[in-house]
Amino acid sequence: MTNLDIYPNGVPFLKMHGLGNDFVIIDARESESPVNAQIAKVIGDRHFGVGYDQLVVITKSKKADVEVVFWNSDGSLSDACGNASRCVAKLIMDENNIEEITLKTGSGVLVAQKGQNDLISVNTVSYTHLTLPTKRIV
Numbered sequence: 001m002t003n004l005d006i007y008p009n010g011v012p013f014l015k016m017h018g019l020g021n022d023f024v025i026i027d028a029r030e031s032e033s034p035v036n037a038q039i040a041k042v043i044g045d046r047h048f049g050v051g052y053d054q055l056v057v058i059t060k061s062k063k064a065d066v067e068v069v070f071w072n073s074d075g076s077l078s079d080a081c082g083n084a085s086r087c088v089a090k091l092i093m094d095e096n097n098i099e100e101i102t103l104k105t106g107s108g109v110l111v112a113q114k115g116q117n118d119l120i121s122v123n124t125v126s127y128t129h130l131t132l133p134t135k136r137i138v
Contacts, residue, residue, distance in 0.1 A: 011043075013050070014091070018083035021053040025088060029066065033057045037075035044073030054084045058092075064102035064109045066092060079106030086112065086120040093120070 011034050014025040024043060026035060035043075035057050043049045054070050061067035068088050070078040085103055089112030092101050099114045103122070112122045 013043075015050065015052075016087040016091070018087050021081075021083045022051070023081075023084045023087055024050050024052040024055045025058065025084075025091065026055070027058045029058055029060050033059060033069070035069075035071060037071075040071035041073065041075040044071070044075075046073075054078065054081045056081070056084045056088055058088060061104045064104035066101070067104040070106070077106070080110070082122055085110055085122045089122060090114075090118075090120050 016023050040055050044052055057069045059067045070081050072078055089101055093114055101112050103110045110122050112120055114120055
């Protein structure tokens with residue numbers, strides 16, 4: 001199966017990279033996401049598709065500026081990807097001429113900020129209080 005078998009008119013996408021990882025980014029804010037596990041695998045094939053480390057679908061969100069869904073090339077979903085999040089953040093910030101956005105991911109809402117030299121940073125999921133056992137009673 002090829003991309004043309006799935007969508008004869010194609011699917012518009014961007015190819016971006018961050019620190020050596022490459023991403024296919026599909027903007028589905030104005031339409032329904034065209035991606036499912038099968039399509040993610042077809043697009044992700046580096047020999048017969050486009051190839052990527054992660055495929056990212058941008059959609060609208062009620063909890064953040066945008067929602068992002070991350071697909072692996074084997075068709076499985078991923079909760080988040082830091083480098084792909086930075087690429088999406090740069091895209092949205094440049095599009096809207098802003099310095100900060102929020103991204104809803106499977107790991108929660110992330111905050112991305114543009115810093116010096118247009119470098120993009122994305123916060124990581126943090127826990128305010130985490131209790132871990134240090135000793136086990138036998």
